[in-house]
Structures are given as C-alpha cells and as structure tokens.
Amino acid sequence: MKLQHASWPEVEAYLTRSTAILIPIGSTEQHGPTGFIGTDALCPEVLAEGIAERSGALVAPTLSIGMAQHHLGFPGSITLRPSTLIAVIQDVVNSLARHGFDRFFFLNGHGGNIASVTAAFSEIYAEASLGSAPSNRPALRCKLHNWWDVEGVKRLSRELFGADEGGHATCSEVSLTYHAFPEVGRRLAAASDQLIGERAPVGPIRDAADYRRRFPDGRIGSNPRRASAEAGAQLYEAAVTELTNVWRRFAEEE
Numbered sequence: 218m219k220l221q222h223a224s225w226p227e228v229e230a231y232l233t234r235s236t237a238i239l240i241p242i243g244s245t246e247q248h249g250p251t252g253f254i255g256t257d258a259l260c261p262e263v264l265a266e267g268i269a270e271r272s273g274a275l276v277a278p279t280l281s282i283g284m285a286q287h288h289l290g291f292p293g294s295i296t297l298r299p300s301t302l303i304a305v306i307q308d309v310v311n312s313l314a315r316h317g318f319d320r321f322f323f324l325n326g327h328g329g330n331i332a333s334v335t336a337a338f339s340e341i342y343a344e345a346s347l348g349s350a351p352s353n354r355p356a357l358r359c360k361l362h363n364w365w366d367v368e369g370v371k372r373l374s375r376e377l378f379g380a381d382e383g384g385h386a387t388c389s390e391v392s393l394t395y396h397a398f399p400e401v402g403r404r405l406a407a408a409s410d411q412l413i414g415e416r417a418p419v420g421p422i423r424d425a426a427d428y429r430r431r432f433p434d435g436r437i438g439s440n441p442r443r444a445s446a447e448a449g450a451q452l453y454e455a456a457v458t459e460l461t462n463v464w465r466r467f468a469e470e471e
Contacts, residue, residue, distance in 0.1 A: 218269060220277045228316070231275050236319045236355075237468035239274045240309070241265045242334065243326035244283035247291035249386035249435040250411035251444070253394045253401070254293045255281065257327035260390055263397045264364050265324050267457035268464050277313070280305065283330040287422050290429030299333045306337035310357065311350075319355040322467050324460070325363045326390070334361050360467050362460070365389060369455030377448050381416055383439020385432075389452055391441040396449025409442050416440045 220228065220238075243258030253259060258281035265276045284302050288294035297305065310321050323334055338359040344350040345357070364370070370389065378388040395402030417436035422428060 218273070218275050219266075220275055223275070228275070232317045235273075235275070235468055236317055237274070237464075238277050238313060238318050238321060239265050239268060239464060240277040240321060240323050241279040241326070242283065242306075242323050242330060243279065243281055244285045244288075244296075244329065245281055246283075246285040246288035246294040246296075246327075247435045248391065249417075249439075249441060250408045251405050251441050252386045252391045252435075253398070253405065256386075256390050256394050257283065259326075259397065260393050261324040261326040261364055263393070264453070264456050264460060267453065268324075268461045271457065271461045272465055272468075274464060274468070277309070280309070283327045284333050285327070285329055287329070287425055287428045288435075289425035291435055299336070302330065302333040303337040303340060306334060307340055307344075310337075310341055310359065311354065314354045314357060315351065317355065319357050320468060321357065321359045322464055323359070323361045325361055328363070331361065331363070358467075362463060364456055364460065367456055367459040367463070369459050370452055373448075373452055373455055377451070378440075378443055381440035381443050383417060383437055383441075384419065385437035385439065386417075386435060386441050387439050388441055388444045388448070391444035392446065392449035393452050393456075394449070395444060395446040396453055399446050402446055406444070412436070412440075412442065415442075 241261035248256045258279050262279045269276050282295050284299050285296040374382050374389045382388050413434045419438040420431045
C-alpha cells in the first residue's frame, strides 16, 4: 500500500500491525543520452511497490531529489545540498515517528546519497542520546539499503553485462527502467548514437564542471547499449525477491 493512496484511518489501522515503513530514496539527475533522468528514484520506487505487493509493507512517497551536485553540468539534473538532504530525512522520520512509526527502511537508488543519509541517521540518533528528541518519539531504527547490493542483482549484472556494467548509467539500472517503462525505454534506447564511444571512461567525481569534462556524455564506465527490458525483468525479480526478505527481517526484528 502506498501512503499517498491511503486514508488516515487506513494508516492508523496499519500501525496496529506494523510500525515499519519503506521509504524509496533516489535522485533526479542525468543518466546519459539513453537513460531516464529519474532513474535513481524510479528504480527504488518500482522495487518498493513489488516488495509491498509481496509483504504488505506501507510505502512512503519517494524522496526523488537527492545529493547530485556533480551532475549539474547536464540539463534537467536537480540537487539538494548534503545539509538540506540530511534535514529533509530528519523531518520525514520525525513526522512519521510522531504517529508511532519506529522503523524506517530507506531503499536507495543513488550512491551519492549514502553519506548524507548515513549522517542523517546519526543526527536522528543523536537527538535521542542528547535528549532533544520530541518527548513522544519512540526509540527509532533506521536502515539504508542500496537496491543494487543484493546478491542476486550483483550476480546477474556480472553474468549479463560483465565489465560493461559501469558505475553510472549502468546497464542494470537502465535495464530496470526499460522494463518498468517500456514505451519510454524504447524511445530513449533509440538515442544510442549520441553515446560517445563504447564503454565510458572512469575517474574521480568532484564538481559539476569537472564531471562534465571527464564524462562528456554523462556515463561512468558503462556501455548501456547492452541494457534491455528483458534483462530488467530478470533484475526486477531478483531484487524484489531478496529485498522482500531483507525488509521482513528488519520489520520484524526484536
């Protein structure tokens, strides 16, 4: 069930069964000429819906703008400062905690979020430790899990794409979006002539101008010409199957 599709009495009833909530978090940033700008938000959102179908989890609205300053050299990319993202996560968690939620599973689609989300968890725990948390706030547990880190996804990525997987605009994430949104995927895949070379270069990530100079079409180390909706279907099934188990363990642990 999606939180935004529920009424408040339905949420109140859910809280009698579970105090855990699933929060997709991603980014709005370029993914090369053949990838969705919303890739990093769409992937965890689609997978969260699959987890909810199998487990009955309640899914919060996707936090779709993340820490992506290095992508601002490409039109359409949007970023939050790390400090802003930390504050947003704190406010989301504290809002939900006021109603009795105490377990927050952030399903992440963007590597650039990891440091800020982890810092936000530390701030949330510090509120309790220092006595500044709201008096009605329960003891909280927060977990961050990157969707691409489950063993089934890593295995499939190696088998299907090998070294062409890359680090940004990866074959796996592009395939997953092509599976979830096939019509748009076909349109974007047709732009493969705009990719510069085969496998993209690799290198450090700094500011937006440096990124655009190092990675002129937006990719890092990947060759998303190999992405396909068929591969995305396999990755979806592997991810949802394992992530449902990870979610259940977190939601039910003592």
